[in-house]
């Protein structure tokens with residue numbers, strides 16, 4: 613069984629790389645700039661917008677950010693997709709956040725990207741991660757057991773000469789974590805911890821209550837309930853966060869951007 617799974621995995625990886633190479637070969641000019649007024653396009657046609665971000669990544673995104681993604685693409689250091697680096701770049705450029713909270717840190721790809729973007733845009737952005745820093749998974753995710761997730765996150769931030777982010781070793785539903793979230797009003801929150809509906813819902817409710825007016829919540833893995841049709845090298849998300857996104861109170865939050873399975877909501 614393991615051999616068959618391994619062969620299937622390799623074949624899928626090969627096809628994913630082939631499709632990406634094909635797309636790259638079709639880019640005969642650098643991507644156009646993506647302006648704020650075009651973000652609505654991502655809601656109307658999320659698949660085309662995702663591919664636009666893919667093009668942008670390869671032809672326009674600053675080199676240090678591309679290198680950061682390459683580092684996390686190796687040795688199983690990170691999840692996510694290249695286009696998500698473009699999403700964070702657009703969000704930091706547009707909103708200049710002064711605080712960033714990530715729920716579900718894994719090995720530090722996004723907390724370190726927040727640090728890198730803060731440096732790139734000369735921002736003073738307080739960065740906080742909340743995660744068990746263990747292989748704790750959920751109904752749809754399993755993580756390796758042979759990594760010290762806390763040390764690894766710090767090591768990966770140091771690799772880019774970034775200051776260590778503030779890290780709390782806890783489940784987002786623990787009292788210490790809930791108190792920490794409630795300790796300030798955040799500019800940006802990224803929810804990417806436990807993907808089970810009940811936990812994602814609890815994360816949303818708490819973070820929504822402690823978000824600045826005009827602040828953003830990025831909800832990972834929530835694209836299944838949209839028109840987004842992921843290319844073979846991307847995924848549409850998971851049922852829990854996707855259901856949650858459907859239930860977001862539109863009188864309190866406006867959806868402003870979708871990049872693949874990441875959906876961005878702004879507090880009104």
Ligand SMILES: C[S@@+](CC[C@H](N)C(=O)[O-])C[C@H]1O[C@@H](n2cnc3c(N)ncnc32)[C@H](O)[C@@H]1O
Pocket residue numbers: 690691692714715716717718719720721722742743744745746747748749750755782783784785804805806811
């Ligand atoms: C998909 S990974 C996160 C990837 C990360 N956001 C990134 O951009 O690289 C999900 C992480 O959430 C953690 N996690 C699981 N349950 C959690 C919970 N209840 N609260 C916070 N984090 C949780 C997992 O252990 C794992 O590290």
